[in-house]
Amino acid sequence: MAVTDTTETTARKPRAPWLTLRRREAIEGWLFVSPTLIGFLIFFLGPLIAVVFYSLTEWNLLSQKSTYVGLANYTDALRDNPDFWHVIRNSVIFAAGLVPLNMALALGLAVALCRPGKGVVFFRTVFFAPVITSAVAWAIVWKFLLQGEAGAVNQMLAGIGIDGPNWLREPNWAMFAVIVTRVIKMVGLNMILYIAALQAVPRDYEEAARLEGANSWQIFRMVTWPLLAPTTLIIMVITTIGSFKVFDHIYLMTGGGPENGTLVLAYYIYEQAFEFFNIGYAAALAIIMFVIVLALTVVQLLLRQKGSS
Amino acid sequence: MSSLTLRNLTKSFGKTDVIRGVSLDVEEGEFVVFVGPSGCGKSTLLRMIAGLEDVSGGDLMIGGQRMNDVQAAKRGVAMVFQSYALYPHLTVRQNMGFGLKVRKVPAADIARQVDEAAAVLKLDALLDRYPRELSGGQRQRVAIGRAIVASPEVFLFDEPLSNLDAELRVHMRAEIAALHRRLGNTMVYVTHDQIEAMTLADRIVVLRDGRVEQVGTPRELYESPANTFVAQFIGSPKMNLVDGGAVADRLSALGRPVPEGALVGLRPEHLQLVPADQAILGGRLVTSEYTGADTLLHVELADGEVLLMVHQGSDAPEPGADLSIGIDPALAHIFEQDVAAKNAA
Ligand SMILES: Nc1ncnc2c1ncn2[C@@H]1O[C@H](COP(=O)(O)OP(=O)(O)OP(=O)(O)O)[C@@H](O)[C@H]1O
Ligand SMILES: [Mg+2]
Numbered sequence: 001m002a003v004t005d006t007t008e009t010t011a012r013k014p015r016a017p018w019l020t021l022r023r024r025e026a027i028e029g030w031l032f033v034s035p036t037l038i039g040f041l042i043f044f045l046g047p048l049i050a051v052v053f054y055s056l057t058e059w060n061l062l063s064q065k066s067t068y069v070g071l072a073n074y075t076d077a078l079r080d081n082p083d084f085w086h087v088i089r090n091s092v093i094f095a096a097g098l099v100p101l102n103m104a105l106a107l108g109l110a111v112a113l114c115r116p117g118k119g120v121v122f123f124r125t126v127f128f129a130p131v132i133t134s135a136v137a138w139a140i141v142w143k144f145l146l147q148g149e150a151g152a153v154n155q156m157l158a159g160i161g162i163d164g165p166n167w168l169r170e171p172n173w174a175m176f177a178v179i180v181t182r183v184i185k186m187v188g189l190n191m192i193l194y195i196a197a198l199q200a201v202p203r204d205y206e207e208a209a210r211l212e213g214a215n216s217w218q219i220f221r222m223v224t225w226p227l228l229a230p231t232t233l234i235i236m237v238i239t240t241i242g243s244f245k246v247f248d249h250i251y252l253m254t255g256g257g258p259e260n261g262t263l264v265l266a267y268y269i270y271e272q273a274f275e276f277f278n279i280g281y282a283a284a285l286a287i288i289m290f291v292i293v294l295a296l297t298v299v300q301l302l303l304r305q306k307g308s309s
Numbered sequence: 310m311s312s313l314t315l316r317n318l319t320k321s322f323g324k325t326d327v328i329r330g331v332s333l334d335v336e337e338g339e340f341v342v343f344v345g346p347s348g349c350g351k352s353t354l355l356r357m358i359a360g361l362e363d364v365s366g367g368d369l370m371i372g373g374q375r376m377n378d379v380q381a382a383k384r385g386v387a388m389v390f391q392s393y394a395l396y397p398h399l400t401v402r403q404n405m406g407f408g409l410k411v412r413k414v415p416a417a418d419i420a421r422q423v424d425e426a427a428a429v430l431k432l433d434a435l436l437d438r439y440p441r442e443l444s445g446g447q448r449q450r451v452a453i454g455r456a457i458v459a460s461p462e463v464f465l466f467d468e469p470l471s472n473l474d475a476e477l478r479v480h481m482r483a484e485i486a487a488l489h490r491r492l493g494n495t496m497v498y499v500t501h502d503q504i505e506a507m508t509l510a511d512r513i514v515v516l517r518d519g520r521v522e523q524v525g526t527p528r529e530l531y532e533s534p535a536n537t538f539v540a541q542f543i544g545s546p547k548m549n550l551v552d553g554g555a556v557a558d559r560l561s562a563l564g565r566p567v568p569e570g571a572l573v574g575l576r577p578e579h580l581q582l583v584p585a586d587q588a589i590l591g592g593r594l595v596t597s598e599y600t601g602a603d604t605l606l607h608v609e610l611a612d613g614e615v616l617l618m619v620h621q622g623s624d625a626p627e628p629g630a631d632l633s634i635g636i637d638p639a640l641a642h643i644f645e646q647d648v649a650a651k652n653a654a
Contacts, residue, residue, distance in 0.1 A: 204394035207361050212408030212459060213382035222411070226398040 073284035110194030139252030171261025345516035574642035583635030
């Protein structure tokens with residue numbers, strides 16, 4: 001009878017299945033992230049550990065012989081080899097020149113181009129196009145334009161009575177030239193970020209400020225600029241990190257010269273590893289660069305936390 | 310001298326005319342409310358007064374001076390935005406003092422004026438907080454406080470209460486009314502909430518499609534609406550409109566002659582259930598909505614139109630019942646001009 005059936009089934013305690021909803025979701029979750037996780041392990045963590053390992057050896061690629069040397073490569077870089085500090089100095093100069101110039105220009109362009117108007121889309125495209133242009137093409141064109149007397153830049157300067165330097169052949173001018181040409185190439189990216197941030201500022205703030213008697217400069221300084229702070233911080237950090245990692249541009253424009261005047265950290269690592277085959281030393285340099293970039297990232301995160309609390 | 314005068318004011322965005330000739334005189338100290346359906350141009354008109362939109366045509370006078378081409382900041386107006394527009398990176402004190410700071414008023418004077426305004430609005434304890442640390446009602450008060458510190462000739466409000474919940478809205482409505490009594494400034498207030506309009510206004514301006522439909526005290530608009538649009542816009546639930554022919558005989562007999570082709574407006578709250586021989590209309594009850602104090606009856610008339618009536622008391626008839634409906638003839642509204650308008654709607 002149906003009645004007894006029911007009592008029997010309720011009397012038997014149903015066993016909880018192993019695959020609970022919680023477990024099931026956990027398994028699915030791991031499955032979903034596994035491709036990225038495996039990629040991360042193989043292509044990031046693996047090489048990173050390998051590089052740490054290499055940095056503790058003296059390994060010449062030609063002789064195929066590697067010997068454990070402890071921290072010798074690090075002391076070499078940080079204490080004994082004057083090239084290292086020269087390179088760090090160059091990297092700092094590059095960053096210190098590029099970051100403010102890039103950000104100021106990006107902000108200026110963004111303010112000019114954030115509102116719809118005649119030609120706005122055209123100019124946004126013009127300033128963004130270099131970002132997606134091949135670095136090689138960009139460098140070749142600029143090398144051509146920046147040639148000594150025959151270069152278009154110097155021809156134009158001559159037109160207004162200025163005797164331009166041989167841009168890429170004099171150390172200080174070469175640094176200046178790689179900074180400026182890099183800024184022109186990359187400024188469009190930060191411009192877009194700033195345009196997005198400016199468009200997210202509600203119109204009401206500006207109108208309220210205008211009604212209260214603020215002029216355009218006061219509105220910018222006292223209302224818009226503070227509201228852009230989170231964006232400014234992010235842009236500053238990613239641009240700084242990017243400028244510490246710059247390689248292709250230097251490689252193509254100056255090859256680190258003249259007189260090592262544009263020899264920056266990433267290029268120095270390349271040179272040590274693949275031109276002089278000092279793999280161990282280059283690995284130590286790579287770790288030092290990793291630490292610098294990591295430190296910048298941590299500073300960014302801390303600043304952001306402080307900013308949002 | 311009137312405090313604010315609009316003379317045939319117009320505004321177009323490109324080819325679209327948004328304000329099509331608005332004229333209005335606002336007396337010193339008057340509380341004027343703009344109402345109208347969404348998109349009728351209330352905000353645009355207010356922003357034109359503020360100087361946030363330029364004037365396409367006509368004259369705009371504030372305090373007797375033509376202001377068409379005067380900068381927003383120099384018009385002597387302050388505006389309270391629907392979004393409050395409080396600067397998120399500044400404290401309440403800095404928000405309220407912003408206008409004085411940009412005008413280079415000495416810090417001590419700013420502090421004194423901010424403290425005064427804060428006292429009026431009971432914001433003293435909140436002065437060092439940031440806007441995100443305030444409730445909606447408190448933000449609203451800060452926004453008003455910022456306007457007070459600007460000590461304008463005219464206060465402008467654009468739907469200031471629409472982001473608040475119903476209860477707070479009633480409370481802030483009373484506070485704004487009290488503020489107006491206390492400060493005595495001219496205030497222009499935009500809302501689409503007709504209860505807000507009725508309770509706050511000295512005079513209401515009903516707008517439609519960029520034109521003024523009627524200007525008058527709340528009582529004037531309720532008791533003698535100039536046309537069916539105003540009649541249906543003011544009052545809730547909205548006024549019933551029936552063809553004059555359906556009620557002409559009975560109303561004429563009761564002393565209210567209905568001209569040929571006119572519409573008759575009957576407010577739901579004026580209709581009553583009456584014995585059949587006193588009825589002006591009859592119909593069948595289709596739905597009744599009990600709201601506690603009274604019941605809203607939906608009555609289907611012979612021609613299929615549905616009439617709303619408010620029935621007081623708990624003895625509402627059951628759906629399906631045949632009802633006889635009457636009205637005090639003095640309370641019926643007769644509109645001769647609007648038949649075409651009704652048919653078009
Ligand atoms: N900057 C603009 N450009 C073009 N058209 C506009 C602009 N601002 C408003 N309009 C148009 O003007 C008309 C009136 O707008 P307005 O904002 O004044 O309406 P409103 O009465 O305040 O409506 P709501 O009750 O929805 O706030 C609308 O049809 C709107 O589309
Ligand atoms: Mg509006």
